[in-house]
Amino acid sequence: MKCTICKRGEVKPGKVQAEIKVGSDHLLVPVEADVCAECGEAYYSTETMRHLEQVRDDFTRKTIAPPSIGHVYQVS
Ligand SMILES: [Zn+2]
Numbered sequence: 001m002k003c004t005i006c007k008r009g010e011v012k013p014g015k016v017q018a019e020i021k022v023g024s025d026h027l028l029v030p031v032e033a034d035v036c037a038e039c040g041e042a043y044y045s046t047e048t049m050r051h052l053e054q055v056r057d058d059f060t061r062k063t064i065a066p067p068s069i070g071h072v073y074q075v076s
Contacts, residue, residue: 001034009038016042020056024072029055 003009014035020027029052033042044052058064 003036003038003041005041006036006039009036009041011036011041011043018042018044018048018052020052020059022056022059025059026072027055027059027066028069 001011003011011034013032015030016033016035017028018031018033020029031044031048031051033044033048035042055064059066
């Protein structure tokens with residue numbers, strides 16, 4: 001399968017860190033996806049999208065409290 005974003009790269013299954021934004025928080029979730037070797041665009045399956053929505057839900061409801069690995073700094 002060819003990438004629909006850059007139209008050059010070959011898309012192959014791999015592991016990526018999906019990024020979810022919840023307000024000013026960013027969640028990094030390791031998932032399986034089809035990744036473009038050229039531009040790095042990741043294509044998620046419906047199942048993975050559901051999983052990511054579940055994670056966002058859990059985080060919003062504070063069902064899960066993953067450790068923070070970094071901070072966001074606002075430079076003005
Ligand atoms: Zn691409």
